[in-house]
Amino acid sequence: MKTVPLHQLHVGLGAKMVPFAGFEMPVRYSSDLDEHHTVRNNVGVFDVSHMGEFLVKGPKALDLIQKVSANDAAALFDGKVQYSYLPNETCGVVDDLLVYRIEEDSYLLVVNASxxxxxxxxxxxxxxxGAEMENISDATCLFAVQGPNATATLQKLTTLDLAAMDYYTFQIGEMAGIQDVIISATGYTGAGGFEIYVKNESAEAMWKAIFEAGEEFGIKPVGLGARDTLRLEKGFCLYGNDIDDQTSPLEGGLGWVTKFTKDFINSENLKAQKEAGLKRKLVGFEMIDRGIPRGHYELCDAAGNKLGEVTSGTQSPTLQKGIGMGYVPTEFAKANSExxxxxxxxxxxxxxxKLPFVKN
Structure with a gap:
């Protein structure tokens, strides 16, 4: 089991550590509910240094990214981030990822830890x-500072104008006296905020600086438990649950990042699938009866016939009702279907x- 560089710091904060994606990770520090509300209403910090980072460089970098990813990376400009996925050759998904354009012929790919x-x-x-590739995952720490007070917290640490940054853009600059920090207006909570990429040797100094800056807001560390309820309230897919090697990206709601204006791995078969019409769709549902839907519970029609199964489910702390996602035949996928x-x-x-469950 691998550990993140600040493992001992989290243990010292009283985090409950659990195995996740091959790493020992903090699942909670206080309670999932408290940490969830901290991010939705205030500001919290996740250590997500288990995520993977690859540099892709050189004159052929864009050609490679265009071939292996479904979105159109040619639309990127310096400082722009794009959500995408890697299609496999059987109409499934190798992984979903973020693509950062650092400059012409220089990109950062951020992939799931597992x-x-x-x-x-x-x-x-x-x-x-023959694009140049470098795996910098083991040398990079990633902190997600999320919530309505994230900007006010981090602005104390940098001269960069964070409030002026558009969603899904990034800057590289100084933060907390540390050079060459990637500050990205992205996140997996839907609560607003930033993701901060820093070299391992500067990670502890950055963590401490963020918590000092956020002290007036009651900033708290947040674990994987709240990360899951936060992302689900926004209808964000989790690889391994809602999408995987066997699920169609089109059925999984990733049609918006599937650009048939270019050729990419298996694009012809995915295009044919789209033209033939999708047989099932990933949908969101809210419980009417009391109950908490869990992964792999059966989704049924009124007669009890199985339609599919729950891929992600929880009790929503914001809505105070059970919510979930799962695949159903397209005739059951319309909003308000029972x-x-x-x-x-x-x-x-x-x-x-209609997703997201929790609107802005």
């Missing part, structure tokens, strides 16, 4: 262009809703 080796090998196996969740042989009523 897929670092898989993604590296996949991209390398398709690197017939479905049932099978919980201990009982059918509990739910309705399909």
């Amino acid at each position: 897929n670092i080796e898989k993604d590296w090998n996949w991209i390398q196996s398709h690197n017939s262009e 479905v049932f969740i099978k919980v201990r042989e009982k059918l509990l009523k739910a309705r399909i809703v």
Whole structure:
């Protein structure tokens, strides 16, 4: 089991550590509920240094990224971030990722922790262009500072104008006296904020500076438990739950980042799938009956016939009701359609809703 560089710091803060994606990670420090509300209403910090980072450089960098990813990276400009995914050759998803354009011929790819080796090998196996690649995952720490008071907290530490940064853009500059920090207006909570990339040797100094700056707001460390409820309230997919090697990205709601204006791995088959019409869709649902939907619970029709299963589910701290996502046949995918969740042989009523569950 790997550990993040600040492992001992988290243990010292009383975090409950659990295995996740091959790492021992903090799942909570106080309670999932308290940490969830801290991010939605104030400011919290996640140590997500388990995530993977690859540099792709050289005159063939863009050609490689265009081939292995479904979104159109040619639309990027310096300082712009793009959400995308790596399609496989069987109409599934190798991984979803972020693509950062640092400058012409220089990109940063940010991938899921559980897929670092898989993604590296996949991209390398398709690197017939000879783009330069460097895996900097083990040398990089990543902190997600999220919530309405994230900007006010971090602005104390830098001369860069954070409030002027658009969503899904980034800057590289000085923060907390540390040079060459990547400050990215991205996140996985829907609560606003930034993700801060820093070299391992500066990680502890950055963490402490962030907490000193946020002290007046009651800043708190936040674990994976709240990260999951926060992302689910916004309808964000989790790789391994809602999308994976077997799920169609089009059925999984990733059509908006699938650009058929260019060729990419398996684009012809995905285009044919789209033209033939999708047979099922990933949908969000809210519980009408009392109950908490959990992963792999059956999604059924009124007669109890199985339609699919829950891919992600929880009790929403914001809405105070059960919410979840899962795949259903397209005829059941319309908003307000009635479905049932099978919980201990009982059918509990739910309705399909338009994502996100929690609006801004």
